[in-house]
Amino acid sequence: MTGANGGWTEEFLEISDGASGLQALVSRAVGLDAAALARLQQRGEFVEVFVTTPFDVVASRRVRGTASRDGAVVSARRLLDELVVYNSAEPSSRHLALGSPRDPSWPGALPPAQGFKEIDRVPVDVVRTLADKGQSLARQFSGPLGPPRSLLDQTVLEVSSAAADGRGASTATGTSGTSGAAGTSAAGGADAGTGTGANDAASDGAASDAAVEKVEIPMRMIFTCTSLGLIPGFAAATEIPRHLRVAKLGRWVRVDAPFGTVYRSTRLSLF
Numbered sequence: 001m002t003g004a005n006g007g008w009t010e011e012f013l014e015i016s017d018g019a020s021g022l023q024a025l026v027s028r029a030v031g032l033d034a035a036a037l038a039r040l041q042q043r044g045e046f047v048e049v050f051v052t053t054p055f056d057v058v059a060s061r062r063v064r065g066t067a068s069r070d071g072a073v074v075s076a077r078r079l080l081d082e083l084v085v086y087n088s089a090e091p092s093s094r095h096l097a098l099g100s101p102r103d104p105s106w107p108g109a110l111p112p113a114q115g116f117k118e119i120d121r122v123p124v125d126v127v128r129t130l131a132d133k134g135q136s137l138a139r140q141f142s143g144p145l146g147p148p149r150s151l152l153d154q155t156v157l158e159v160s161s162a163a164a165d166g167r168g169a170s171t172a173t174g175t176s177g178t179s180g181a182a183g184t185s186a187a188g189g190a191d192a193g194t195g196t197g198a199n200d201a202a203s204d205g206a207a208s209d210a211a212v213e214k215v216e217i218p219m220r221m222i223f224t225c226t227s228l229g230l231i232p233g234f235a236a237a238t239e240i241p242r243h244l245r246v247a248k249l250g251r252w253v254r255v256d257a258p259f260g261t262v263y264r265s266t267r268l269s270l271f
Contacts, residue, residue, distance in 0.1 A: 009100070010068075010097060010098070010099060010100065011040070011067075011068040011069070011071075011072045011074050011098040011099065011100070011101050012067075012068045012095055012096060012097055012098055013040060013047065013049075013063075013065060013066070013067055013068070013079070013082075013095075013098060014065045014066045014095050014096070015047075015063050015064070015065040015086065015094055015095050015096065016064045016065050016094065017063065017065075017086065018061070018062065018063035018064055018065075019062040019083060019086050019087055020087055021061055021063075021259065021260075022061050022063050022083060023083040023086075023087055024229060024259070025049075025051065025059065025061045025082065025228055025229075025230075025259070025260050026038065026049075026051060026076055026079055026080045027080055028174060028227065028228045028229055029051040029053060029059065029076050029228060030076050030077050030080050030263070032053055032054055032227055032228075033052065033053065033054050033121065034077065035050055035077075035219070036052050036053070036076035036077070037051070037052045037073055037074070037075065037076055037102060037105055038050065038073070038074050038075070038076040038079045038244070038263060039051075039071065039072070039073045039074075039106055039110065039188070040067035040069075040070070040071070040072045040073075040074070040227055041067075041070060041110060041113070042066070042067050042069075042070040042248060043062075044063070045064055046062050046063065046064055047062070047063050047064075047065050047066065047067045048060050048061075048062050048113075049061055049062070049063065049079075050110060051076055052076075052106075052107065053224050053227075053228070054228075055152060055220040055221075055223055055224045056152075056220060057220055057221055057224040057262050057263065057264045058110075058259065058262070058263050058264075059224060059228050059230070059260055059262045059263075060260060060261050060262075060263070061116070061260045061261070062257070065094075068098075069104070071110075071187065072098075072101055072103070073101060073102045073103045073106045074098040074099060074101065074102060075098070075099060075102060078098055078099045079096065079098055082096035082097060082098065086263055092149060101155065103131070105167065109264070111249075111252045111254065111263040111265075112249055112250075112252065115230070115249045115251065116247035116248065116249045116252070117213070117248055118159045118246070118247045118249055118253050119159050119160065119162070119214075119215050119246045119247060119248055120155065120159040120161065120215075120245075120246050121158065121243040121244065121245050122159065122242055122243060122244045122246060123242060123244075124231045124232060124242050124243060124244060124257075124258075125242075126157070127157075127222055127225060127226070127231055127235070130156050130157065130219070130222050131222050131223065131225070131226040132175050132224060133158070133224060134147075134151065134219050137151055141209070147223070147269075151217055152218065152219050152220040152223070153220065154218060154219050155216040155218055156216070156217060156219050156222060157217035157218065157222070158185055158214060158216055158217070159215050159217065159246045160212050160213065160214045160215075161213040161214075164193055171216055190253045205212065213248065215246055215248050215253055217246065217253070217255070218264070220264070221255055221262055221264055223258050224262045225255060225262055228260060228262075229259060230257035230258070230259045230260040230261075230262070231244065231257050231258065231259070232258050232259070236258075239254060240258050241258045244256060244258075245256050251265050251266045251267050252265055252266070253263070253265075253266060
């Protein structure tokens with residue numbers, strides 16, 4: 001939305017479907033960081049909503065709707081307040097007023113929208129076990145600023161792409177101070193779907209590569225998935241997938257969970 005002088009006066013988001021799932025994500029993001037930001041990316045009839053996290057990992061969830069403009073950055077707290085009203089018993093409007101833009105505060109570019117290659121799938125039980133071990137260590141060694149960077153940066157899961165036999169593999173490497181989980185095969189099987197709001201790595205259309213490709217997953221990505229509630233609990237409906245997809249494109253690693261997606265750049269800085 002532009003003012004008389006051509007400047008942006010207020011951002012907005014209009015949602016026709018997916019608001020409850022987005023509220024769950026944004027609520028947890030704000031719970032982790034009261035100053036979290038949200039960025040809106042228009043993708044056809046959908047809007048991908050990205051949120052920042054204190055783990056130097058960005059997370060996203062998709063809704064059907066229209067953003068005020070592609071790339072708009074807003075306060076996640078303001079977005080959450082509007083979503084609470086929208087998801088109330090009698091919302092007054094589908095229009096979420098998100099306040100002034102905060103584009104300069106966003107930490108960098110967004111990950112590519114297309115081109116990711118799926119490397120492998122990992123059972124949610126493996127991720128949950130790794131997160132539990134990481135949380136135990138975090139309680140022992142965390143300081144005023146939270147878990148130590150050495151723990152967040154530690155590779156706890158390695159996945160590899162399909163080899164000649166057409167099967168990928170993943171191995172939980174464990175965390176320092178704990179015994180690693182047994183190497184766990186997560187070879188791809190029938191696609192059970194990605195759940196509402198999660199991206200589909202297999203639909204990107206990236207060309208297959210005969211060479212085996214390996215991806216390392218650090219604890220910070222595991223913490224993000226669990227802290228934001230992106231993986232289903234034991235009581236989740238049976239139709240909810242019980243696996244996470246790991247995909248890669250250049251310096252970017254993507255993990256598609258049933259209730260959202262997390263991205264991380266493999267360079268030293270987040271973006």
